[in-house]
Amino acid sequence: MTILVAGGAGYIGSHAVRQLIDRGERVVVLDALLTGHKASIPEAAVFYEGDLRDRELVERVFTEEDIEHVMMFAAFSLVGESTEKPLAYYDNNVHGTQVLLEAMAAHGVSSIVFSSTAAVYGEPAYTPIEESADTKPESPYGETKLAMEKMMKWCEKAYGIRYVSLRYFNVGGARENGEIGEDHNPETHLIPIILQTALGQREHITIFGEDYPTPDGTCIRDYVHVEDLIEAHILALDYLKRGEKSNVFNLGSSAGFSVKQMIEAARKITGCAIPVRVGERRSGDPAQLVASSNRAKDILGWNPQRTTIDKIIADAWNWHQRSPNGYQERVER
Numbered sequence: 001m002t003i004l005v006a007g008g009a010g011y012i013g014s015h016a017v018r019q020l021i022d023r024g025e026r027v028v029v030l031d032a033l034l035t036g037h038k039a040s041i042p043e044a045a046v047f048y049e050g051d052l053r054d055r056e057l058v059e060r061v062f063t064e065e066d067i068e069h070v071m072m073f074a075a076f077s078l079v080g081e082s083t084e085k086p087l088a089y090y091d092n093n094v095h096g097t098q099v100l101l102e103a104m105a106a107h108g109v110s111s112i113v114f115s116s117t118a119a120v121y122g123e124p125a126y127t128p129i130e131e132s133a134d135t136k137p138e139s140p141y142g143e144t145k146l147a148m149e150k151m152m153k154w155c156e157k158a159y160g161i162r163y164v165s166l167r168y169f170n171v172g173g174a175r176e177n178g179e180i181g182e183d184h185n186p187e188t189h190l191i192p193i194i195l196q197t198a199l200g201q202r203e204h205i206t207i208f209g210e211d212y213p214t215p216d217g218t219c220i221r222d223y224v225h226v227e228d229l230i231e232a233h234i235l236a237l238d239y240l241k242r243g244e245k246s247n248v249f250n251l252g253s254s255a256g257f258s259v260k261q262m263i264e265a266a267r268k269i270t271g272c273a274i275p276v277r278v279g280e281r282r283s284g285d286p287a288q289l290v291a292s293s294n295r296a297k298d299i300l301g302w303n304p305q306r307t308t309i310d311k312i313i314a315d316a317w318n319w320h321q322r323s324p325n326g327y328q329e330r331v332e333r
């Protein structure tokens, strides 16, 4: 059995590739290296470098490889950037998913585990957010992810493609041995920016607003360890293999941490000062996003063991110390 991992050279996808290989699965990675890294892909995976929007290439992958299941990570995924380049987000995210689903339908591949996001909810009416909450995205990014979820819903009716859509909250951490981790350029995510500041690669971190209606005035997010997140993908794959029906699950910790709390935790773990400045709010940022992940626990049997702030930051710190310039200095496969 072969699993296609679309976007498997990216931060989260590369962790999926490793865990699937650890489990003895045959893995094919399709990635255009738009934001991912060839050096993150292990020898044991078959790698096709190319774009999901390239119909001929995607058709070739499905013809040459015995694909039975798909994990779909490939997307543009920055809330702020999406407000500046909405059409690029529609093109890559919606069109890319369309081409993938066309190939799945044509080749009779009938299950997909899909990366969705808390951004589909927009500013929540209540927390913790349950899957039944209203979906009112406040960014083009969230809109495209919701459109992708809806596309899968209609493809299930028309072509019998069952899906599990996993709505991640904020993903952090790295593989425990530090061989892979988060490396975006430019980096926009909170945890790597905090740790780059700890390493002295940045003079300070700017807190985007301290006038939010939260106890310390900074935004609250729900952080999940990337390795726990991938375990949920594997449980979702098993769920689909058992023939269960399509479903949507939140993946978070059910606990919220403010930006200031994250910086304080990182100071404790790294022993570094981590200078801070306070800046303006970043557009599109809800004050608070915290998940209820009870559905994933009850139905998938998800039991996240590494999802504490200390463990997430410690594993990310291990990666950043081992690879201060990310994959830049790595030998390519």
Ligand SMILES: NC(=O)c1ccc[n+]([C@@H]2O[C@H](COP(=O)([O-])OP(=O)(O)OC[C@H]3O[C@@H](n4cnc5c(N)ncnc54)[C@H](O)[C@@H]3O)[C@@H](O)[C@H]2O)c1
Binding pocket: 006, 007, 008, 009, 010, 011, 012, 013, 030, 031, 032, 033, 034, 035, 036, 037, 050, 051, 052, 053, 072, 073, 074, 075, 076, 077, 092, 096, 115, 116, 117, 118, 167, 168, 169, 170, 171, 172
């Ligand atoms: N990082 C988070 O906190 C977070 C939270 C919620 C959801 N997500 C979702 O998880 C997924 C992975 O996120 P990530 O942080 O690993 O991002 P990433 O940018 O590190 O990885 C995305 C990968 O997909 C590839 N890709 C993008 N478009 C492609 C295309 N058209 N064809 C082929 N390859 C393409 C990129 O080259 C990259 O390797 C995304 O779909 C994102 O929306 C991430």
Ligand SMILES: O=c1ccn([C@@H]2O[C@H](COP(=O)(O)OP(=O)(O)O[C@H]3O[C@H](CO)[C@@H](O)[C@H](O)[C@H]3O)[C@@H](O)[C@H]2O)c(=O)[nH]1
Binding pocket: 077, 078, 079, 117, 118, 119, 168, 169, 170, 171, 188, 189, 190, 191, 193, 205, 206, 207, 208, 209, 219, 220, 221, 259, 282, 285, 289
């Ligand atoms: O230099 C920085 C970077 C971030 N933040 C704040 O830190 C929080 C977390 O920001 P970031 O790490 O950029 O994540 P989000 O914007 O919350 O988005 C992530 O989490 C979402 C789900 O909650 C996903 O949909 C997105 O793909 C993923 O990038 C936010 O309040 C930011 O305003 C700062 O104050 N300073």
